[in-house]
Amino acid sequence: MATICSVKFDIAEESVEVPAGTLLTTAAEKAGIEINQPCGGQGRCGQCAVQVTAGKVRRRSTMRLSQEIVEQGFALACQTIVEGDLTVIVPPQEMIQQHLTTGQSATDVSVPEGYDPHRDQTLSRVPMRLKPPSMEDQTSDWDRVQTTILGETGLGEVEISLEVLQKLPVVLREGKWQATAVLYAPDGFQTDGRAEVIDMLPGLMADDAPLWGAAVDIGTTTVKVMLVDLMSGEPKGQASEYNAQIARGEDVISRIIFASKGTGDQTLRELVLKTINELLRLASKRGKTRPEKIYHTVISGNSTMIHLLLQVPPSSIRLAPYITVANHIPVLRAREAGLNTCPTGKVTCLPGVASYVGSDITAGVLSSGMSETDKVTLFLDVGTNGEMVLGSREWLVTCACSAGPAFEGAGVLHGMRATTGAIDEVWINTDTWEASWRVIGGGKPKGLCGSALISLLAEMLMTGVINKSGRFDFTKDTNRIRKGSHGGEYVVSWAEETEIGEDIILTEVDIDNLMRAKAAIFAGFTVLGDSVGIPLESVEQVLIGGGFGQYINVEKAVQIGLLPDMPWERFQFLGNTSLKGAYLALLDHKNKAEISEIASKMTYIELSADNRFFDAFTSAMFLPHTDLSLFPSVEIKVDK
């Protein structure tokens, strides 16, 4: 019989009794308390943090909690086991947010030189001092406003939505016939052009008062929001968080399947909207405004994310011949899109190219500058899928390969995301095969993040721990190479050195997953190059977007054959190119048009229908490759 423990939550009226070994979330449920678990209780999002003020618990994981607050008793309810009578405080969500380590740095953008809101923006404020109506001038409210706007702007036509019309008379009288119209013109404000009044505000505003917009990047795993003052073009607040859809599937395929069943599509829409709206709230708070003041939101994301956001059935993305319902989405009203910004404000979903090359890539190409350069450029965005684009100002060719989430730390026994406690770099001694490592945030290691996996694989290859096929050399005189329940394995850290109390190892199954991932990506490069007759060595620059590139060691990525073998100076890491692209499209309608242009210009190569891909994949299933002539710098060291 298990010991019965009494758990008292501060916000519950009475204590509940649960057997020792019960999860805190289960105890909370019994007490009638709903604990927020956007990641579905996987210990990834940190939102379920509670404070244990008395009693004994065991923490399976403290991901996203700093050492400091763990010392104050904080614990992830979904990862914490009751081991005695407890007193628990359930803090307000606001407070939890402040304590979490995000593992996500803000995306750096700079306002483009010469940015001029009056020339570049799709939004404009028109201040109006109206003549009040009288018995001599019985013009209707809307005619009065319309005439003024046309006179002030030189536009040829201005429309108004019912919702703004409904508030118009109240606003005009509240402001005593001084009012400000907020206009939206999809192609900018041109003489004789067309615009829509998307809001009316009482009174006049300072010319340089902020005019708010937002850029949103919806990743399969992470959603990022950037609040921008469109008058200056400057970002004024950022926020990022796991996509709450994760609880319903880790990758796009499992989400598409979830969406196809019952009301799954609605559930997924609600989940991602919950994440986006919470981030809009946070970013607005940081920018000292409110989401309802945001008039234009530009969204980038892979095609599945965009379909799920808009509840457009995504099934055809998953099934041959793998097509989207739409790559070009009409501009929506915020209310229709489900965003908590100004309901009559606009939402632009940037255009994608195909099922697996979405607007995260088209926006990325724009922000990388590759569509403006004469240099032959390879653009790469590795997430759960690896998408890549080859080309220059003149032409663009693209493909996507299903790399799997190995480089994100998933599908690998001790894999984890690049957050506090993750090993991010490994070195193996050539003579003793002993390992040393670096941990993000210092402290004891909890697991291996993507860059550590690349590094480890390269070190094992270079030191002969594994051979070109990824098989262990059990003849080496070290207890770090051993046979385990998953076949051969290498011990990176011994249990006593770790935070998790068990050996951190890499198994043959893990190695196989990593090799498949890197082979898929390298095969993608090969097919892209082949399709336009350009050998990889002719590529003049490799631009790497997405979270993937931020921590990796290029030398080691080349050693395992993940990246092509070329001088380091040709590689550039650009960070979140998708969010940057959305930011640029938000600032300037010409950028938005350029992204459409990029989307129509790109030639998409469907790899699943391409035998060349299968051949290239098979050839790349060695470390670094069957054809070592492709990796001259690696060849030397292996032979050494």
Place this chain on the structure above:
Amino acid sequence: MATICSVKFDIAEESVEVPAGTLLTTAAEKAGIEINQPCGGQGRCGQCAVQVTAGKVRRRSTMRLSQEIVEQGFALACQTIVEGDLTVIVPPQEMIQQHLTTGQSATDVSVPEGYDPHRDQTLSRVPMRLKPPSMEDQTSDWDRVQTTILGETGLGEVEISLEVLQKLPVVLREGKWQATAVLYAPDGFQTDGRAEVIDMLPGLMADDAPLWGAAVDIGTTTVKVMLVDLMSGEPKGQASEYNAQIARGEDVISRIIFASKGTGDQTLRELVLKTINELLRLASKRGKTRPEKIYHTVISGNSTMIHLLLQVPPSSIRLAPYITVANHIPVLRAREAGLNTCPTGKVTCLPGVASYVGSDITAGVLSSGMSETDKVTLFLDVGTNGEMVLGSREWLVTCACSAGPAFEGAGVLHGMRATTGAIDEVWINTDTWEASWRVIGGGKPKGLCGSALISLLAEMLMTGVINKSGRFDFTKDTNRIRKGSHGGEYVVSWAEETEIGEDIILTEVDIDNLMRAKAAIFAGFTVLGDSVGIPLESVEQVLIGGGFGQYINVEKAVQIGLLPDMPWERFQFLGNTSLKGAYLALLDHKNKAEISEIASKMTYIELSADNRFFDAFTSAMFLPHTDLSLFPSVEIKVDK
């Protein structure tokens, strides 16, 4: 103590006990039964009809119930008093509808000669045999459809709403890549023009399959709906009903006041939508279709009705300087407007001119043909307000005067609407001052409708029962002229001759109300004519729209000075010109454009700011007028 009666409703489990004298609706409420009372229990709509199968009741009114069904025990629950133990059947609403006399005849329209849906319509169906996608052709669903539509129609641009996009993939696959797109182009289908896909249907349809639209006339008192097959242009079903807003105020002013308090605006919107949606259902049933198949609805109505329908604050209409929020309403989606037609279908509210000259008048002017004629024309639409337009092809001038509802039978002691049981014509014997009359539907009279009031006033004047000031001549030797609680009065029918069991009389107060109404209208004519320097005798034709004209005797209307004195052949009664105008705008975008043209062309004269109006009104407060030279044909008879 009142006798206690037991009332058993068939749909209630148990009998209820109520004192004799209780209304049936009160008894029903006690039994937990909700009886439908769209008119608010005023005995006007007939919707609360029930069947008393046993027991004694007293019917205060049986308006809208035929003699035949009253004999079967039918009674208006809101007008029927319990006088003994009862058994009552509450019939389904459907059945009630069939039994009611509407008092509203269908509006006659004929399809314009040469009507060609392909040239005139704003709607179009495009049948598509699509090539299914394949690994060689991974075009997205929407790109595939878009390209086909542009190819088939020659349009330059086609858009789609999110809602249609959401159903697109399902429709295409259900129809095995044969599908029909329904397009809307506000200005018709022109080469390089712009349209929107408002629906997608699986499979192909016969070219002449019906394509449904609806014309709606929202009157302050009555709402009319006409279902139209846009392929042939033919009306296929009509329905009309009291505007359920009546329960919250009889005229536009009281409704504006109601709308301004709390959630009154929402209540009024819901009430009129309930009426319109029920009529759309009925008309669709008659046309053997469903409201969701209706893709375009064109609405006409006075400015207050349009504001209330759209929940646009109407207060400024009522307060000086009497302006609308908007005379031109943007085209709406049905979902936004609240109609139960295809949610992505369109709703066009026709443009009005001013607070008291709405789209019922602009549509009326179009359908009357006055904007196409060289003849100097007076167009008149008398309802609770009297709106009038003077002009021709070249110019149009308009005004509105608050006549009050006297000619609709309201504000007059024994006034009633022109339905079964209403006296519609009265004759008084010159020598005996005895009255004879005609009753709509035969039977015993219940009251006096508008045409009877005009007729009675004229007869009283002509026979000297009253003088030019509307005062009774008590010296006449007849017991029909007497003094009552409202001052002088004339008995039209004695209690024993009537259905209501009391004398039907016209009092001095009634006469005063009628004189004010007719004076206001005639003063309107005077000011209109003065403002353009055209004497009334130069008017070449008088076109009368609305329900008002259908039963009136022109000779008698001239005798009391309501209509100008001119040869009868110059008068024409056109019926519901507002609904006809909406029908014409529904058929042809050129008509819609013409109505906009009419709206901008009309010069509006605000009478409340015009001293001429007050003078003209005062002069017209005699029968027929202070200036008898204006009424030469009347003058003779009075002097006789």
